[in-house]
Amino acid sequence: MSTKDFLEKDYYKVLGVGKSASADEIKKSYRKLARKYHPDANKGDSIAEERFKEISEAYNVLSDDKRRKEYDEARSLFGGGVRMPGSGSSGYGFDLGDLFGNTPTGGGGGRLGDLLGGVFGGRSSHPRPRRGADVETEASLTFGDSIDGATVSLHLAGEGPCKTCNGTGAKAGTVPRVCPSCEGTGQASRNLGNFAFSEPCKTCRGRGLVVDDPCLVCSGSGRAMSTRTIQARIPAGVGDGQRIKLKGKGAPGERGGPPGDLYVRVHVSPHPVFGRSGHNLTVTVPVTFAELALGAEIKVPTHRGMPVNFRIPPGTPNSRTFRIPGKGVRRSDSTMGDLLVTVNVQVPKSLDSEAREALETFRKVTGSDDPRAELLRQARAG
Numbered sequence: 001m002s003t004k005d006f007l008e009k010d011y012y013k014v015l016g017v018g019k020s021a022s023a024d025e026i027k028k029s030y031r032k033l034a035r036k037y038h039p040d041a042n043k044g045d046s047i048a049e050e051r052f053k054e055i056s057e058a059y060n061v062l063s064d065d066k067r068r069k070e071y072d073e074a075r076s077l078f079g080g081g082v083r084m085p086g087s088g089s090s091g092y093g094f095d096l097g098d099l100f101g102n103t104p105t106g107g108g109g110g111r112l113g114d115l116l117g118g119v120f121g122g123r124s125s126h127p128r129p130r131r132g133a134d135v136e137t138e139a140s141l142t143f144g145d146s147i148d149g150a151t152v153s154l155h156l157a158g159e160g161p162c163k164t165c166n167g168t169g170a171k172a173g174t175v176p177r178v179c180p181s182c183e184g185t186g187q188a189s190r191n192l193g194n195f196a197f198s199e200p201c202k203t204c205r206g207r208g209l210v211v212d213d214p215c216l217v218c219s220g221s222g223r224a225m226s227t228r229t230i231q232a233r234i235p236a237g238v239g240d241g242q243r244i245k246l247k248g249k250g251a252p253g254e255r256g257g258p259p260g261d262l263y264v265r266v267h268v269s270p271h272p273v274f275g276r277s278g279h280n281l282t283v284t285v286p287v288t289f290a291e292l293a294l295g296a297e298i299k300v301p302t303h304r305g306m307p308v309n310f311r312i313p314p315g316t317p318n319s320r321t322f323r324i325p326g327k328g329v330r331r332s333d334s335t336m337g338d339l340l341v342t343v344n345v346q347v348p349k350s351l352d353s354e355a356r357e358a359l360e361t362f363r364k365v366t367g368s369d370d371p372r373a374e375l376l377r378q379a380r381a382g
Contacts, residue, residue: 011058011071019072023063030059129257133158135250136263141234143271147281147303147329149236154264155229160252162224165215169222174213179204232264237329239276240268274303279329279337286346292316300341302327310341318345 012019015029033055035041042048062068139152161167170176178184182201186208190199200206207222214220232246243265250260275282281303291298295314299307308324321342328337351359 009054009058011061014054014058015062023065026059026062030055030063034059130254131257132251132253132260134260134263136265138265138267139232139234140267140269141238142269143274144304145234146238146240146266146268147236149234149238151231151233153229154232154262155227156262157225157227158251159223160226160228162215162218162222163226164217164224165222167222169207169209169211169215169218169220171213171215174211176209176211179208179210182208184208230262232262234264234266237279237331238266238268240266242266271303273301276329277340279331280340281328281337282340282342284342284344287312287343289345289347292318292343292345300324300339302339312343316343318343 012021015021015026015033017025017029021029034052037048037052037055039045039049039052042052060067061071135156135158137154137156139154141150141152162169165172168176179186179201181203182188186201186204186206187198188201188203201208204210211220215222218224230249232249234244238244243263246262246264248259249262252259273283283301285298285300287296287298290296291312293315295312295316297309297311300310301307302324305327308327310322310324319342321340324339324341326336327339330336348355
């Protein structure tokens with residue numbers, strides 16, 4: 001039964017009795033209505049079936065002295081009826097969302113559920129499965145593995161179920177017992193006037209179980225630090241510093257909860273030849289002045305592949321970048337980036353007599369062409 005049902009439904013009205021009705025009057029009315037609306041007596045009648053469920057729900061609350069008292073106190077506290085946030089009901093004096101702040105109705109119920117949880121009987125709640133924590137680690141890859149993808153071994157340390165006691169917290173040969181204080185719910189109620197706040201049971205610390213003979217390794221907590229090694233697949237094309245999410249590879253969950261996620265920060269070692277620019281690879285290729293001036297066909301290296309032939313057009317300026325399609329990094333859609341080739345003139349450190357004579361002749365022939373003339377003119381004009 002939800003908090004919303006407990007507050008909104010008038011169980012006395014459902015059973016057709018007054019608020020001061022005795023236990024015998026409640027029982028008598030219930031039996032009369034149950035016979036009338038029982039599914040066996042109304043086969044195929046969905047309306048009668050729903051009515052029977054409402055009657056049974058009302059009787060389950062009003063026939064229990066403790067639950068009836070809590071029900072009466074709750075409805076008395078809120079003026080006999082409220083409208084829960086998002087319920088669409090009308091005709092009540094106020095909205096609990098206005099009193100406690102609008103809270104989401106999904107998941108754990110938000111602040112409102114925490115505040116009112118104890119009013120409606122902590123025994124109906126149970127320790128919920130808890131998702132495992134997310135874990136972060138780092139991995140180092142070679143440049144080639146970052147391009148092609150790789151499977152790496154990751155050594156993780158963190159808290160998880162104790163392997164000695166299999167997470168029970170109990171010494172070998174013994175088992176935990178249900179907490180006598182919270183009867184296994186892990187929750188306890190603390191009364192503050194007309195309110196009862198739900199909080200973790202102090203006896204079992206919210207576990208719902210009590211360990212009489214604790215495990216020597218985890219001291220009864222059921223949790224212990226451990227190390228584990230997992231094999232993780234790093235996708236192709238990952239870049240240096242990129243953070244990869246591996247779903248379900250984090251810390252184990254508790255009480256059947258799902259594991260957390262693993263986040264891997266990737267560090268890529270530099271390559272002596274190639275660089276990265278998004279999904280493109282970059283490479284700088286040394287060339288001679290004659291190859292740029294006259295044009296030439298040169299060989300360009302590719303990553304983990306055979307060199308490709310590339311034609312340099314005559315009159316190519318130094319540091320110009322060319323694009324060779326399809327020789328870069330694979331994208332998520334399986335298409336390939338490009339190889340960006342930058343040509344850079346390599347000046348010889350020494351010349352023999354024949355080469356020097358040829359360059360001297362070239363300088364004499366082109367001496368009238370000053371490559372800095374336009375630069376100097378613009379500098380004076382500015």
